[in-house]
Amino acid sequence: xxxxxxxxxxxxxxxxxxxxxxxxxxxxxxxxxxxxxxxxxxxxxxxxx
Numbered sequence: 001x002x003x004x005x006x007x008x009x010x011x012x013x014x015x016x017x018x019x020x021x022x023x024x025x026x027x028x029x030x031x032x033x034x035x036x037x038x039x040x041x042x043x044x045x046x047x048x049x
Contacts, residue, residue, distance in 0.1 A: 011045045
């Protein structure tokens, strides 16, 4: 149970960094790359496989 919370906290932190990268990045290609990486991270955060 505690490991699940730690795992979700790490994934949440990664999601925050990815959203920040999407916001501050000017190049569209890098924004799209971050968005593609963000989708599975959000699914993992919601515990959806």
